[in-house]
Structures are given as structure tokens and as C-alpha cells.
Amino acid sequence: MHPAFPATYSTLCPAALAELISEKYAIENVQCKLLVRGVGDTYLAEAAESRFILRVYRSTHRNLQQIKEETELLLVLKQAGISVSYPIADESGRIIRELEAAEGIRYAVLFSYAPGQTVKALNPQQLYNFGYEMARFHKVSEGMGTDSRWHFDTATTLSRPLELLKTVLADEPETYNWLLKVAKKAAEKLSNADTNAFAKGYCHFDFLPKNVHFEGDAVTFFDFDFMGDGWLVNDIMSFWQHLALDAYTGRTTPEAARNDYSTFLEGYRTVRTISEAELGMVPYLTPGFWLFYMGFHTTHDQFFAFSQPAQVKVFASFLRYVVNAYWNNEDKV
Secondary structure (H helix, E strand, O other): OOOOOOOOOOOOOHHHHHHHHHHHHOOOOOEEEEEEOOOEEEEEEEOOOOEEEEEEEOOOOOOHHHHHHHHHHHHHHHHOOOOEOOEOOOOOOOOEEEEEEOOEEEEEEEEEOOOOEOOOOOOHHHHHHHHHHHHHHHHHHEOOOOOOOEEOOHHHHHHHHHHHHHHHOOOOHHHHHHHHHHHHHHHHHHHHOOHHHOOEEEEOOOOOHHHEEEEOOEEEEOOOOOOEEEEOHHHHHHHHHHHHHHHHHOOOOHHHHHHHHHHHHHHHHHHOOOOHHHHHOHHHHHHHHHHHHHHHHHOOHHHHHHHOHHHHHHHHHHHHHHHHHHOOOHHHO
16 A cells, blocks of 8 residues: 655545544534635534534644644633633543644644624624624733734734745835835834833734624624734724725725724723724734735745735735825824
8 A cells, every 4th residue: 555645735524524523522413514724724513403613723824832822712711701702622621632634733623603694894783892892802811921822013013024025025126115114114103102001912813804703783703813912902903904994995985984993992992991092003003914914925825825916016005095094194093
């Protein structure tokens, strides 16, 4: 018998995973199907009266300690009553399972299913609830730090991503030089602010509608793949820039985006205080959000299409809009 040809990334059989879930979690009649590839492979597991999400992580994207930190935070949030998709232990009490894949060990975690569905255009109550629940998450995560995941600062969100993008944009010097200039100005703005007074802790750092389900107006958060520590206002920024993106693409108007943001903040401030100084940094933190992910795309084969010069220029075009429309125009945010 010939040995299997070496692999760097394999797709695990949904039927075999369904059998594994049935055996290890004592759930009968499980059906499993692959939903999406990304930082990990996401499978939908369905039984007679319940649904779950199985995440199979890629060893090149997340190591065991990083996965442990993610699951531990989610269990803390669940215990605190925060509405999140949380990890489920198997019959032996194990949260993280080792699977022997063609490329070596991969880790898998079964999560509760976030009820409802993704909503692109949120109604006022959903906006309010989004802000309210984010603030409840921050009440728990404030002061918590990471040993194995990202620290979100100007080095990790501005300087290092630009180093990674240098080769990608070798034939697009105008775009690269503009990004360098914007990153420098954003870093200067942040260095001149009293960031020592900004609240810090665990951030989700990807609070986009795709990572939130609504069942009616009730919200549930999921996909903590990029959690790390930093200023909590980063999470507010990630939601705000989604509204700005909708205004940029014409899916909404700038005035409607401002109104939506105001409703979101109303919900947030019901739970915890956020200073005007922190909120004032939201447009200046936005380039770091985009550069962080643009840099990440260059280092992982699954995101190759997003790291091509034409796509990076599309991202940069939105950043030009943010700079022109919102920098030094706080009343427009």
C-alpha cells in the first residue's frame, strides 16, 4: 500500500464528522455539511430538534493555546449571561478534540448554534440591542488580556501589515505610498490622544453583520476567530465602519448611517460609559482595522484572492472615502 501523498490542507468528510459527533456527544441522527472555509472549516451539524456548529481549525491559522483562549473566554461570557455561541463539552467533558487529518493534527470544537439569521439592514431595536449586548460583553472583557493572541495596537494594525503589503503592492507605488501616509497620520493622531485613559480588554475585532444573528430583535454574537486585546473602542469602530461602508456603496445615506450609529450608541451607553475622546478616535482606528486584515490575507493561502493588488486597491478606495469624509469632521461620524 502506497503512503498518502503529503497534504497541507484537507477537507474532512462530513459523514465521518457526523458519526464522531453522535459518538462523542451522545446526539442521535446527526447530519453534517460543510458551510464555509476560512480560518477554520465551519460545518453545520443538525439533529432531530437541534443544530450546532462544528469548527475544524487549521493548524497554520490557530494553535492549541489560541483555541483554548477563545473557548475559555466564550465560556466566561456564557456564564455571565452574554448572548454568544459557546463551546459544548463532549460526554467526557472535553471541549477541544484532536483529529488526525492528512496534514497532521487538527483541532475541532462543537459550538451552540446562534439562533436566527444574519440581518444586513438593522431596524432601530436591533441596532439598540447590538450596542447594548456589545457593552455587556465589554463589561466582562474589560481588563482581561491575552497571552497567545493579538495585541491590537499601532504596530500590529498599521506598521506590520504595511510591511506585509509592500511586496503585494510593488507595482502599485501610489496606493502603497498613500497607505503609508494615512497610517502615519493615524498613528500620530492616536499618539496625541490620552489613550492611557481608554478602556482595554478583550475585543472581538470583527463585529460585522456576518458575525451576528438576530432572532427577531434578539442578538447573538459568534465568530471570535480574531479576538485579542486592545482598546475596547476597536469593537465600536468595527461596527461603525460597516455603517460607513454602506454609505460609501450607496446602500444607505450618510445621514441614515449617522442615525443608526446614534441608536447603536444609545444602547451601548445604557450599560457602560464610553468617552467622547474614545469615540473621537473611531475614524482614525478604521485604517488599522482594514490594514490588519489586508496583512493577514497575505499570509494565508485561503485568502489569496483578497491579497491581490486589484482587491487591495478596492479596500484602499474605501479608506480614501473614510479619510475624506470623516477625518477632522467629527460631526459627520
